[in-house]
Each structure stands twice: as structure tokens, then as C-alpha cells.
Amino acid sequence: MRFLLRRAAFFVLTLWACVTLNFLLPRLMPGNPAIALLAKFHGRLSPVALKAIEIAFGVNTKQNLAAQYIGYLHDLVTGNLGTSLTFFPTPVSVVIRGAILYTLGLVGVTTILAFILGTLIGIVGAWRRGGWLDSILPPVFVITSAIPYFWVGMLLILVFGIQLHWFPYDFAYDPSLSPSLSPSFIGNVIEHSILPAVAILITSIGGWILTMRNTMITTLAEDYVKMARAKGLSGRRIMLDYAARNAILPNLSGFAMSVGFIVSGAVLVEFVFNYNGLGYLLVQALDAEDYPLMQALFLLITVAVLVAILLADIVTAILDPRTRSAG
Amino acid sequence: MAILTGAALGEPAPGVAQPGGQAHAGQAIARIWRAIRSNKKAFAGAVLLAIFTFLAIFPWAIARDNPQAEIYGRSLGPSAAHWLGTTSYGQDLFAQAVWGTRETLIIAVVSGALSTFLSVIMGLAAGYLGGTWDAVLNFITDVLLVVPTFPLLIIIVAYLPGIGVPGLIAVLVVTGYSYGARQLRAQTLSIRSRDYLEAARVRGERSIYVIMVEIIPSMTSLIVATFLGTAVYNVLAAAGLQFLGLGNPDSVSWGTMLYWAQNNEALQTDQYMWALIPGALIGLLGAAFALLNYAFDEISNPALARVPITRTRHLNPVMRRLSANRAD
Numbered sequence: 323m324r325f326l327l328r329r330a331a332f333f334v335l336t337l338w339a340c341v342t343l344n345f346l347l348p349r350l351m352p353g354n355p356a357i358a359l360l361a362k363f364h365g366r367l368s369p370v371a372l373k374a375i376e377i378a379f380g381v382n383t384k385q386n387l388a389a390q391y392i393g394y395l396h397d398l399v400t401g402n403l404g405t406s407l408t409f410f411p412t413p414v415s416v417v418i419r420g421a422i423l424y425t426l427g428l429v430g431v432t433t434i435l436a437f438i439l440g441t442l443i444g445i446v447g448a449w450r451r452g453g454w455l456d457s458i459l460p461p462v463f464v465i466t467s468a469i470p471y472f473w474v475g476m477l478l479i480l481v482f483g484i485q486l487h488w489f490p491y492d493f494a495y496d497p498s499l500s501p502s503l504s505p506s507f508i509g510n511v512i513e514h515s516i517l518p519a520v521a522i523l524i525t526s527i528g529g530w531i532l533t534m535r536n537t538m539i540t541t542l543a544e545d546y547v548k549m550a551r552a553k554g555l556s557g558r559r560i561m562l563d564y565a566a567r568n569a570i571l572p573n574l575s576g577f578a579m580s581v582g583f584i585v586s587g588a589v590l591v592e593f594v595f596n597y598n599g600l601g602y603l604l605v606q607a608l609d610a611e612d613y614p615l616m617q618a619l620f621l622l623i624t625v626a627v628l629v630a631i632l633l634a635d636i637v638t639a640i641l642d643p644r645t646r647s648a649g
Numbered sequence: 650m651a652i653l654t655g656a657a658l659g660e661p662a663p664g665v666a667q668p669g670g671q672a673h674a675g676q677a678i679a680r681i682w683r684a685i686r687s688n689k690k691a692f693a694g695a696v697l698l699a700i701f702t703f704l705a706i707f708p709w710a711i712a713r714d715n716p717q718a719e720i721y722g723r724s725l726g727p728s729a730a731h732w733l734g735t736t737s738y739g740q741d742l743f744a745q746a747v748w749g750t751r752e753t754l755i756i757a758v759v760s761g762a763l764s765t766f767l768s769v770i771m772g773l774a775a776g777y778l779g780g781t782w783d784a785v786l787n788f789i790t791d792v793l794l795v796v797p798t799f800p801l802l803i804i805i806v807a808y809l810p811g812i813g814v815p816g817l818i819a820v821l822v823v824t825g826y827s828y829g830a831r832q833l834r835a836q837t838l839s840i841r842s843r844d845y846l847e848a849a850r851v852r853g854e855r856s857i858y859v860i861m862v863e864i865i866p867s868m869t870s871l872i873v874a875t876f877l878g879t880a881v882y883n884v885l886a887a888a889g890l891q892f893l894g895l896g897n898p899d900s901v902s903w904g905t906m907l908y909w910a911q912n913n914e915a916l917q918t919d920q921y922m923w924a925l926i927p928g929a930l931i932g933l934l935g936a937a938f939a940l941l942n943y944a945f946d947e948i949s950n951p952a953l954a955r956v957p958i959t960r961t962r963h964l965n966p967v968m969r970r971l972s973a974n975r976a977d
Contacts, residue, residue, distance in 0.1 A: 332791070339792045347804060461690060464943045468935030470885050472892060473907075473928030480916055480925070536946070586799030590889050594911075604800060605893060608807050616807060620800050627797050 325645040329635040333628055340624045344617050345394050349387075368411070398621075404614035406607075414618045417603065422622070424494045425599030428515050429588045432522045433581065433630075439523075440530025441573055445566045447531065448538030449557075460535065463528030471587030475521040475594040482517060489517050494598045518595045526584045533576050538569040571642055577634040582627050589623075678869070688947065694940030701934055704750040714744035716901050724920055733922045737913045745906055746926050752814060752902035753934065756887045760821040761880030761938075767822055768829030768875055773860055775830070776837025787834065793827040799889060806895040817896050821883050829875035836871055837864060870945065877942035884935045903927035 397403070403414040447456040466474075483491030495501070495511045541547065542565050550560045589601030596602060600619055607615040639645045685691040704711060717740065725735040733742035775786040805820050806812055812820075840846065849859045865872070890896055891904025894912075898905060906927040910916075915923040 335788070336792050336795060339788075340796060347808065460943070461940075464690070464939050465932070465936045468881055468885070468939040469932035470888055470892075470928060470935075472889065473925075473932065476916060476924055476928060480921060484916060532943075582795055582797035585797045586886075586889075589799055589803075590892065593893070604803060608803060608893065608895075611807075613807075616804060620804050623797050623800050627795060631795055 326636065326639050329632065333632050336628060337625065340621065340628075341395070341398065342391075344621050345391060348613065348617070403618040406615045407610060407612040409615075414615050417615060418600070418618060418622060421599050421603045424511075424597065425588070425592070425601065426626075427511070428494075428518060428592075428597065428599060429522065429585060432519045432588075433526070433584050435519075436523050436527045436584075437530055437573075437577065440527040441534045441566075441570060443527075444531045444534025444573075445538055445561060445569075448535045448542060448569075449561045449565075451539065451542075456535070460532055463531050466524055467526075467528035469525060470590070471521060471525045472590035472594045474525050475518060475591045478517045478521055479594070490514050491517050492596050514597070518591050518597050521591050521594075522584065522588055525587060526580070529576070529580055530573060534569065534573050537572045538565055541565045541569040544568075567641065571638065574634055574638045574641070577631070581630045581634075585623055585627055684944070685941075688944040690940045690947075691944030694937045694942075694944065697933060697937035698941070701750055701754055701937065704747055705754040706751075708748045708751060712741075712744040712747035714741040716740060716744040716748040717899075724918070727922060733926055734920070736909065736923055737915075737918075737920070738909075742906075742922055742926065745901060746903070746930060748901045749903045749906055749927065750930070752900055753884065753887070753904070753931070756814060756818060756821070756902075757880045757884045757934065757938070760818040760825070760883045760887070761876050763818065763822045764826045764879040764883070765829055765872060765876040767826040768833055768879075769865065769872060771826065772830040772833025773837050773864060776834040777841055777856065777860055777864065779841075783834075786830075790827045790830045790834070793824060794831060798824045799886060802886060802890060803893070803895065806890060811897065812895070813897055814900070817887060817890065821886060825879055825882055825886070829879060832871060832875060833868065836868055840864065840867065874942060874945050877938050877945065881935045881938040881942065884931060884938070888931045903931050 401415055403418075406412050406414045406417045409417050443455070443459065447453075447459060450456055479491040482488045490496070490513060494514050495507065496514075499507055499510055501507065544565075547560060547564050550564045555564075585601075588599075589604055591597070592599045592601035593605045600623060604616065604619045604623075606612075607619060685695050719739045721731065721735045721739045721741060723735065723739045724737050725731055727734045731741050731743060733746065735741055736745070771786055771790055775783045775790070802820060802824055805824075806817070809816060809820075846859060846863055849863050854863075887896075887902075888904035888907070891898075891900075891902055892907045892911065894908050896904070898908060904927070907924070910920070910923040910927070913920070913923075915921070
């Protein structure tokens with residue numbers, strides 16, 4: 323319990339740090355872009371929206387920093403993220419709501435898939451030390467993990483989209499359809515997500531495989547594994563219950579660091595495929611200098627990553643009795 | 650790619666605890682060089698890196714064309730005159746690819762080195778000073794470790810329009826040092842109560858002396874690994890930013906080439922070389938650093954060294970069982 327409480331405290335502190343960073347960034351940067359922005363939108367924005375931007379970026383206010391900070395936190399807690407300038411006059415929160423499910427589906431599913439597949443391949447690779455799987459995969463994945471995510475996406479577009487016409491490679495669904503929960507629409511979304519998912523999978527799976535394999539090799543040399551062998555337990559049981567269960571812990575704690583990395587790569591994958599999730603939205607916001615949208619997206623992506631890390635911590639607590647008894 | 654080094658580097662590498670000054674660092678470098686020559690992966694990485702370094706220093710020796718000059722036919726396919734064809738603006742792609750090496754490599758190496766420097770300072774200070782210092786520095790590092798760096802980079806660079814290479818490097822350093830700092834802190838914690846450090850303190854040496862002369866030399870291999878890992882990451886991050894048109898779109902680099910290729914829909918208009926070559930080069934440069942890093946892991950953790958393929962298939966069932974149950 324102590325372990326989870328400590329992690330929860332870290333979660334809250336990190337969240338606070340990110341929110342504060344988001345508040346300070348526009349104020350610290352030379353030449354506050356919001357001023358130019360406000361001039362551009364003067365007269366086109368409602369006084370309320372104008373006020374929200376002023377609070378978010380700290381311009382035209384006679385308030386001191388502390389009062390601004392409190393106003394900013396208040397807006398955040400009440401869900402007022404400002405008005406998007408790209409999709410004017412839609413509030414940022416509405417714009418984001420339209421994109422978040424696509425990203426959660428694409429990045430969430432592929433991350434979990436990459437973790438499970440990579441861990442399994444790592445287990446088998448280390449178990450059959452020196453076998454074909456073990457000799458081919460590590461060097462291959464050292465190289466694939468150095469390739470930009472978006473370039474793998476471009477390669478897939480070229481081969482399976484443009485040349486072979488196997489899969490669609492533009493947008494998250496056929497633009498002629500309107501989003502609904504009908505099977506045909508969901509099928510269409512899945513079809514559109516195959517290529518971007520494969521791109522993320524190929525580039526992110528290597529890390530899981532290598533970490534798992536390397537820890538597993540160390541674990542297999544432990545005395546309790548020898549003991550299990552001496553007892554004549556089945557190889558499968560030793561591999562999964564004795565070695566893998568212990569070796570998976572570094573992979574799980576590595577999850578915390580890798581999620582941020584995968585999400586970063588996914589931003590560019592979405593951009594390459596025009597996949598209308600959060601990452602694509604972020605790039606659009608960037609092009610349009612839509613700072614309210616950009617900052618809300620950054621905050622949201624960070625929160626998503628933090629939640630994923632907290633979940634990984636809970637799984638760690640379940641798998642590792644030491645974290646439970648430490649309290 | 651930080652994660653590649655995770656398992657092996659999380660543990661203190663064996664044999665790092667010997668005391669000693671510069672002689673130790675010298676030995677370490679000699680050991681690294683021997684290891685590079687004897688490890689195939691490391692050798693492949695070193696050769697790749699040497700080729701890219703040559704291209705970065707002497708691009709005119711390979712490609713005489715001006716990479717920016719818009720003087721040729723537009724969107725030409727590969728030919729004897731233009732090995733990789735030309736862009737939609739009539740620039741020679743081969744010249745761009747060769748000349749683009751310089752900026753990409755400079756960003757990777759300089760930001761990798763500065764990042765590592767920051768990692769060493771933050772990690773060692775946190776681990777060695779302990780107490781409040783540790784709590785504060787470690788918290789900053791931990792936050793930067795979990796925050797998705799690329800969106801953060803996008804936000805920061807978006808506020809700095811027209812940011813040049815030095816600015817790009819500065820941003821990469823600040824956002825990319827955390828993984829190395831964490832590793833180095835863990836390593837410092839594990840050795841800070843060793844006898845030889847105690848002895849140095851009893852002798853009355855100042856903290857700065859203990860850190861510079863006693864601790865840092867014993868961590869050479871971890872520091873090199875940190876540099877290699879950060880360099881891979883920075884190659885990818887810089888390419889990603891340039892691909893989005895952040896930074897200077899008039900510069901000659903692989904990321905910028907990709908930006909213009911994407912802007913001109915190179916894939917959709919049959920200009921494959923324009924879109925594929927810069928990405929492949931980025932991958933190769935990243936692979937060069939990653940191969941060195943992976944080999945480095947094997948060297949500092951002998952348990953991971955390659956084992957010869959055991960041909961258990963040809964053994965009879967009894968022998969196969971025996972061999973499968975070997976203690977190692």
C-alpha cells in the first residue's frame with residue numbers, strides 16, 4: 323500500500339509540475355505570441371473568449387503572477403480550456419473530444435500489444451538462448467528502434483497503400499461516412515488504423531524485447547530457477563512462473579519511461595497518416611499558431627501518459643509482493 | 650533510445666568500483682577500443698559512424714553540387730547525372746543527402762555530449778550530495794523523465810519561431826538529459842559509501858575533488874552509454890521537429906529534406922527517393938549509435954555476451970535433456 327501511495331503522490335506532484343510548466347511557458351518565452359494573436363483576433367472574439375486567452379497567456383492583465391496562476395488553475399479545474407483559433411469559435415475542449423477516442427484507440431491498443439508481444443518474444447528468446455529467434459531478433463530490433471516512427475509510416479504508405487492498394491492510408495475513417503457506432507463504421511476505422519498501428523508496433527516493440535530478454539537471461543541464472551529445474555518442473559512452468567514473472571518487473575517499470583516515448587512517436591505517425599487524433603491536432607494547432615489548443619493538447623497528452631504510468635505501477639504492485647510488504 | 654540499455658545499466662556494472670585517477674580513464678578508453686574491434690555489432694556501428702563523420706567534414710569530396718541551387722530539371726528520376734534524382738524545385742537530391750549529414754550529425758553529437766554533461770552534473774550531484782539536493786534534483790529529473798518529450802519540444806519550439814541549430818540543441822539538452830541522470834544517480838548511490846570514497850573524505854578532500862577524480866573515472870562506461878543513448882534519441886527528435894518544419898526550413902539537413910518532401914507530397918507524386926533517402930539515412934545514423942550502445946551493454950555486462958549456438962537438435966534425447974538442464 324505504501325508503494326502505491328508513494329506513486330500516487332508522485333502522480334499528483336508531477337501533474338502539478340506539468341500544469342505549472344504549461345502556465346509558465348508562454349510567460350517565460352521572449353515575445354509573448356498571444357499579444358500578436360490577440361491583435362489578429364481583435365473584434366472577432368467574444369469578450370469572454372478574449373478574457374480566457376488573456377488569462378491563459380498572461381497578457382493585458384494588471385494581476386500579479388500569483389493571481390493569474392489561481393485564475394488559470396480555476397479555469398482548468400472547471401474545464402475551461404479556452405477557445406480554439408483554428409476551429410473558431412469552437413471551445414478547445416470540444417475540439418479535443420472529437421479526436422481523443424481515435425488516439426486512445428490507436429496508441430493505447432498498439433502500446434499494450436507491443437508490450438505483450440515484445441515481452442513474450444523476449445521470454446522465448448532468452449529461454450531458447452542461442453536459438454534462431456535469439457540470434458536474429460536482437461540486432462534487427464536494435465536497428466528498427468533507431469528508425470524514425472514517421473519514416474516507417476511513410477514506407478508502409480508507399481508499399482501497402484500506394485503500390486499494393488491493400489489498406490487506406492489517409493484519415494481515421496472514410497470521409498464519406500459519418501461517425502457512429504455502427505459495425506460498418508467501426509470496421510472502417512479499424513481498416514484505417516492498421517497501417518499506423520503497424521508503424522508504431524514495428525518501431526516500439528524492440529525496446530520491450532531487448533529489456534525482457536536481457537533481464538530474463540540474468541534471472542535464468544538464479545538459484546531458484548536451478549531449484550525449479552532440480553525439482554523436475556515442466557519447462558513451461560519454469561519459464562513463465564519462475565523466470566518470466568520476476569524478469570518482467572524491469573519491463574513494467576520501463577513502461578513508465580517508454581509510454582512518453584511512444585506517444586511522442588505516435589504524434590508524428592498520426593501526422594504522416596493524417597490520422598485525426600490528438601497528435602495530428604497538435605501539428606495542425608502548430609501550423610495555425612493556435613496556442614490555446616496546443617497547450618491544452620500538451621496537458622492532455624501528459625495526463626494520459628501519467629495515468630498509464632499509474633496503471634503500470636498498480637500492476638507492478640500486484641505482481642511484486644515486495645512492493646506490497648514494504649509498507 | 651533509452652530503453653535499450655535499461656536492464657543492463659540499471660544494475661551497477663561489475664568492476665566499476667576500483668579507485669584510481671586518470672590512469673583508470675585511460676585504461677577504460679583502451680578497453681572500449683579493444684571491445685569495439687572484437688565485437689561485430691560495435692564494429693559495424695563504428696564504421697557507419699566513421700563514414701558519416703567523413704561526409705559531414707568533407708561533403709564536397711563526394712557531392713560537388715550546391716545542395717540548395719535550384720538549377721536542374723524539376724522532379725527528375727534517378728540518372729547518371731543525378732544519382733537520386735532532383736526535387737520539385739530542381740535541386741540535386743544526392744547533394745542534399747550528402748551535405749545534410751553535417752547539420753544532422755552536429756545536432757546529434759553536440760546535443761548528445763551536452764546532454765550527457767548535464768546528466769553527469771544532475772545525477773552525481775543528486776546521488777552524492779543527498780538530502781534536500783537529492784530530493785529536489787531527483788524530482789525535476791523524474792518529471793522530465795515521464796513527460797512526453799516530443800510534444801513538450803513542439804510547444805517550446807513553437808514559442809521560439811525561427812530557432813536555429815544552437816537553440817534546437819539547447820532545447821534537446823534540457824528535455825533529454827533525464828534518463829542518463831537517473832542512471833548516474835543510481836550508480837553514484839551504489840558506490841558513495843565505498844571505502845575508497847570514505848578514505849578520500851577522511852583525507853579531507855573537497856566534494857568537487859572526490860566527484861571529479863574518484864567517482865567520474867569509475868563511471869566511464871556508463872557515461873559513454875548515456876552519450877550513445879542520448880545521441881540516438883536526439884537524432885530522432887531533431888529529425889521529427891525539422892520534419893514538422895520547426896527550426897529553420899532553409900537549412901540543409903535530413904529532417905528538413907523530409908519536410909519539403911512531405912510538403913510536396915513526394916510519396917503521392919512518385920518522387921520516392923526524396924521521401925525515403927533522408928529517412929533511411931536518419932535510421933542508419935541512429936542505428937550506428939544504437940549498435941555501439943548495444944555492443945556496449947554486452948561489454949559492460951558479460952552475462953549478455955553472445956553464446957555460440959548449441960546444436961541440441963542433433964543430440965539424442967538423454968543428451969538433449971542434460972544439455973537443456975545445464976546449470977549455466
